[in-house]
Amino acid sequence: MHMILLTTAIVTSFTGLLAVLLTLADRTIANYGEKKLVINDDKEYIVKGGSSLLSALIGEKIFIPSACGGKGTCGYCKVKVLEGGGPVLPTELPWLSKEELDGNIRLSCQVKIKEDMKIYIPEELFNVREYEATVEILEDMTPEIKKVRLRLNEGEEINFKPGQYIQLKVPAYEGNDEEVFRAYSIASSPEEKNFIDLYIGYTGGIATTYVHKFLKKGDRVYINGPYGDFYYHDNRDKEMVLVAVGTGIAPILSILRYMADNRIDRKATFYFGAKTPNDLFELELIHSFEESIPGFKFIPTLSRVKEEHNWTGERGRVNVQLEKYIDNGEGKEAYLCGSPAMIDTVVEILKKKGFTDDAIFYDRF
Amino acid sequence: MMDINPTTIFLAAIFTNNMIFSYFLGMCSFISVSNEIPTSLGLGQAVTFVTTATAIINYIIYKYVLLPLHLEYLRFVVFIITIAAFVQLIEMVVERYFPSLYYSLGIFLPLITVNCIVFAVSLFMVIRNYTFLQSVAYAAGSGLGWTLAIVAMAGAKQRIKNNKLPKGLEGPGITLIITGLMALAFVGFSGIVQIQ
Known part of the structure; x- marks a missing residue:
């Protein structure tokens, strides 16, 4: 008994003494004012x-x-x-x-x-901030892609350029014990400053598993942003070529919404690549731009189309359509968002067509 | 053990009982920080200083607190806490009052808290019943021995930097092989003195 008490007393006083010493040192020696x-x-x-x-x-x-x-x-x-x-x-x-x-x-x-x-x-x-937000919409777009709307607190605003991204803070959850940040492009219009829309595809990774399996409507999440040098450039005399595959559509939609909201009359063609008709989404919204943006044209293209799909549109990957529809890239601007492999292929084609380096903007993920 | 001359212990700690080559202690930083001679030298000096200083403090605590109270078994806990706190404190002091020393040595201090030889020296000195002078000599010798080892390793690594190695041996692999060869060379010293 005596031994236990003595041990406890010695260890406690010893660590206590050192703790006091370190605290004092922290206040005095390490205090730089x-x-x-x-x-x-x-x-x-x-x-x-x-x-x-x-x-x-x-x-x-x-x-x-x-x-x-x-x-x-x-x-x-x-x-x-x-x-x-x-x-x-x-x-x-x-x-x-x-x-x-x-x-x-x-x-x-x-x-x-x-x-x-x-x-x-x-x-x-300086514009980058942390925001607390509520999950307002959590909707399946395709079996693998969810649309997430995050509503900021009452009165808060996020100012971003169409095409930029935010980072979502993914907390620890069952099966994941570390907190991580993952980047997602904003799909909503910059004119809507109180919420942002994201499209998040399921890959089995830490963040996408969290969003697809754990996140619920009404949950509180933290985001920070906006970041990124991929955004709309207002060169109205230049025709735009927009290319996206899968969830790469997000920044493109933000750009199109921005143009529609601000009545920007600029020629623009959007090439959207997917595998089957089931992987295409937000078609209604995209077709609505054909009315709100006079020079807008939409070309969806499917790479794995089968008989039973009854697909009458374009077939093949986006690069096939770019080869087909673009004659000359001079005086045009391109905005690409998708996988590194898609970006590399498309950039090569565009350069061959006469696009200059400073007229190709891309965001790879 | 009372009769060994501290100088003998000092030399033995460097050569015959080298921490790296005969005990394989303090390997983590030895393997990872041994890429450049100046950095290795800096780290070695810092290790020597911390080992000696903490050995002195731990000796006093052991002899005047733990032994009289028959709490020898607490030495593990007490030594580790002392080392951690001392390194923290010394880092703050060096950073504040010796900026140039901090930029060359101080940055290594956090690495040293977890260096096994600091703890090993404190533990060996009480196990072997060294006197105060013997302990100081042993600690300083061990630190210098470690410095010698890491500087030699950095030199060897710089010599083989541009040589082609089998893929699997790059980095830690070849470091361990070189360590083994050097350890064999150091066995040559072993007959000169015995300190245990």
């Missing part, structure tokens, strides 16, 4: 010194892309540090190229704020 953080020369923040740059930025609601959560293992959270970052640490070196080192690019999760700092980040990241 408040530091000034200047972003892009015009925004000033007062942040707590001693923390990492990444966590300070998140604290100010500025979301830098980061997949590993600040452990220095993904290399995404790069920012340009103009003043006050100290020398580059050995933990950052594996992620930085020579050009990046010369350009003062650092991993924000490794840089600690110990003095006043000046940094530069892309302007659009």
Whole structure:
């Protein structure tokens, strides 16, 4: 008995003593006071010194892309540090190229704020925020694709460009014990600022399993965004070629909705590839654009069509139709969304047809 | 064990009883951080410092707290907690007051908390009943021995960097083979002194 009590007492007092010591050290030695953080020369923040740059930025609601959560293992959270970052640490070196080192690019999760700092980040990241949202619609489009409408809290708005994406936070659930973020393109119109629509195909992955097997109407989820440099460019004199397969339709629909809502009269042809008629969805909506956008034309094409489908439309993959319908790519603009293999094939065809590099925009997933 | 000269223990810890080559302890960072000589040297210095400092602290705690209270069996828990807390504390201090040292060595400190040799030294010194001076010599020697091993490994790795290796042997595979060969070489020292 005496032994048990003594052991407990010693271990408790020993760990307690060390804990007190460490807390004191954290308050005094590791306390760097408040530091000034200047972003892009015009925004000033007062942040707590001693923390990492990444966590300070998140604290100010500025979301830098980061997949590993600040452990220095993904290399995404790069920012340009103009003043006050100290020398580059050995933990950052594996992620930085020579050009990046010369350009003062650092991993924000490794840089600690110990003095006043000046940094530069892309302007659009200021628009990135975290939102809490409610699942309002959860509907099967095809046996493998669900439409998800996420309604933001009353009065909240998300401002995005048509074509951009958000990240959905997938919590731990039965069979998955880690929290992950996955990117999904927004399909709704940018004019609708209080909700977003996503199309999520089932692949058996962590996020798609969550959406298809666990998510219910009324559930609360977290999203952050918008991100991405794939979006509509307002060059009205250029004819548009839109190409999508499967859930790649999402950003294209957002672009078309934007054009319809703003009465943009621009010639546009949308090539939508699928396997069978059962894999085509939102056809009614797409056909409605033929009325709201005067120059709009829709060409669905199926690659695995059979007799019993009674399909009278185009057959083959999207590249077959592109070869068939496009003569000359000069003065045209292309927007592609789909698998890397589809993008590579299509980009090659478009270049052959005379599309220039700066007139082809794509989003691969 | 009271009669061995601390200098002998110091030399033995480096050569005949090298932590890597005769005990295969502290392997994780030895394998993963041994790509460049300067980095290895930095890590080695940090390990030597932490091993020696924690051995001193643990010696005092063991001799003046655990032994009188007959709580020797608590040494595992107590030593580990001491090492973890000490490394945390030293990291904060170095980061704050010695920035240049922090950029060269301090960054390795979190890696060291989990380095087995830090704990092994504290444990061996009490098992072998070393005196205070013997413990310090043993700790410093073990740290230096580890530094010697990792720097030698980094040198060897740099020499074979451009050589073609069988696919399955790249990385840790070849590192372990080289370690084995070096360990064989170190067996050559073993007759010189015996410390246990």
